[in-house]
Amino acid sequence: MQPELNIVALVSVGQHPKSGRARRAEQDARAVELGLRLSGEKVQVLHAGDVAEESLRSYAGMGLKQLRVLQQSAGADASLALGDYLSEHQPDIVLTGVRAESGESSGMTPYLLAEKLGWPLVTRIADIAKIENGEAEILQALPRGQRRAIKVRLPFVASVDNAAEAPRQSAYGPGRRAQLEPLPWVEAADEVRASFDEAPARKRPKRLKMVKAKTAAERFKAATAKSQGGGGRIMKDEPPREQAQAIFDLLLEEGVLR
């Protein structure tokens, strides 16, 4: 660990899936946790939005002395403000969640920031094992518990996956006392977002698998088996045209295209 390492963790306002209440977002909290473990209290936690937002206190309760807020009104594009700030301050590592729990939740923020800063982006990381000589050894999370080791030169942007270490408990007292420091910041309205209509999600009908199981053990196996993708086909060497045709046919078959 380098003593002078400058790590910024970006946090958003989360939303509980059941109650819809604002909360500490799970992935963002993991980003803060990772930051805390890499550089202790010196980690800088940054939010673009409203300093009065109560749920920010639950990040602060993880043991932060202060949390910086780029003041933005509700309809502003946070990624622009964050991008400005980061290019001005040039940290070594920027940690984000994979996607926000509220708002657009497009997962684009890390990409937009990496593009703006001209830095590499490592998606869905589980841990940063080591940082040495300006190079970080990162574990990237792959499906089903697999990991991929990656080496990246600083500076970089990384989005933190749910596979990363769970965030520490947020303590009320320190959360209350932490300083939330508002920085007036230019803002630009998010026009794309403004054109969206938000409505509660409708449950999509789920395709049921017919399981012909006689015993409980078989049913259990069927329920927990990883999807085999048995119907699929791997096309590696075929000409692109043929590959595209295969995808098109599948989409027709599944009724996605008509």
Added chain:
Amino acid sequence: MILDWLLPVLLLSVLALALAGAVRRVSLWRAGQPSPVNIISGLMAMPRRYLVDLHHVVERDKYMSNTHVATAGGFVLSLVLILLVHLFGIESKLLAWALLASSVLMFVGATFVYKRRKNPPSRLSKGPWMRLPKSLLVFSATFFIITLPAAGILPEGFGGWVLALILAAGVVWGLGEMVFGMTWGGPMKHAFAGALHLAFHRRPERFGGGRSTGLKPVDLDAPVLGVQKPTDFKWNQLLGFDACVQCGKCEAMCPAFAAGQPLNPKKLIQDMVIGLAGGTDAKFAGSPYPGIELGNAKGGPDSTITEGLVNPDTLWSCTTCRACVEECPMMIEHVDAIVDMRRFLTLEKGNTPGKGAEVLDNLIATDNPNGFEPGSRMNWAADQNLKVMSEVKEADVLFWVSDGAFDMRSQRILRAFVKLLKAANVDFAVLGDEERDSGDVARRLGDDATFQSLAKRNVAVMNQYRFKRIVTTDPHAFHVLKNEYGDFGGHYEVLHHTTFINELVKEGRIQLGAHKGGTVTYHDPCYLGRYNGEYESPRELLAALGIQVAEMERSGFRSRCCGGGGGAPITDIPGERRIADMRMEDANATGAELVAVGCQQCTAMLEGVVEPRPEVKDIAELVADVLVESAEPASRKRDELAVEVA
């Protein structure tokens, strides 16, 4: 005769030293936080609190209560008379004879103390406490002999200088233990601190037969939340710790100790004494915390308790069952202290073990401990057609459903209770989705911020509606609503369902058949019994079902906890046994085929014990099973239905 001039000198110097000790001890207590007490009325009430309230507890052990009356009464009387006769030199045969009598009384008491100490049970502390009976004997015998001349029984100067020397040694030993030791930390400290503790108790409501069990709220704006160092306790809490006589009655009752979890309430109180005075536990002469060696704990008034003095696991092992408090002759408040220290760990350190953090997060985000959708609180009653307060605004009874609504086993209890309410035509309504967790678990886990937030919102909802009483099947919610919402503007008449059903039965509003089946025993839930003193209604109700309860050895105020309180299943501190298993053994010992309970948490804990074991049923279920439903209202219902359909 050397004693003539030596005795007054010794008396005076010991008194002076004791006074200095008292000043020092008082300053140790006063390092704690302010807590208002009424000094004059407290001191005035002290003798009565000692003679009535304290002896009410001590009397459970007849041997010890008689012994203590003789020894302590004899000592106090002797000391006063010694000062009159031997210090002020009042020459009165009458006083001298009185002194002889009081020292005999004390001597007799002391012999019984001596006998008890011959083969002391493991709960008693050894060390200096083994010396105490001898000191008592020496003190009383010495002053008896010294006083003989003054009473005119023996001539002055009898026995010569040999006896005089022996007596002088006895005086030094006796006064050293009984007077000097009283304020300088010897076993007799309990008399000094104990008397003042009675006078300035933090819960004066407990005296005179009262009850005070609700936890006190945390000031959330304080610079440090909860108790970090000994001086963060209120001063009279520190005083209370100092009053401990190390009798170990708490230890003998503590379910966590019996389960081999690292908690011993007696040791905990002694650790608090170490904390307030500074030092280590190397000299502690009682049972250690199971699994933790003695000699490594160190503390001081201004050092963090959980870093070196008390292992956090000790604090998290407690089920808050109050068995220790109920048993303590010195009226020490163990649970208050434990929760105070937990508050620091949760609110300041963010260190709630086990599933604690998850449960608290869920409570914050969804108002229930398991993170279920708040809008699904009424799903259990989809077929019950219950009135909801937000629609009716007014009802005789508010049925507090509790988080049992989300649990399939508890739903059976809720259904059974609703069946009874309907059969008795009670005008009742529920809060439905407006109800939230009562905050019990959050508070016992030390998160008073979340508790207060839940309490305030619950109170705000309830205060919109009109009802006469609240009834609930959950003793934890019962306790919190009844005893802890008052601090947040919620003053209600709250009944446990067993009390309420018992009323219905007595008023003849429901007809019951007789219970069929084998032997039944009854498990008193801590939060119903010790916290709220309701031991009778459940038993009356069982009797109304024709059940003769086969009582467990530990029942009523001595009931052993099921292990489910205080968030203990959530923090889940490992021990050698499970508390629920031990409770089930208690039940098995009665030969019962069925354990009747009055709490969904107890039901869950006891049903978690592996079979074969007695069946576990809530009293509401037992009553509903034998409910005789009158045919008349049922047919009326059918008519109504027909009209609606038509």
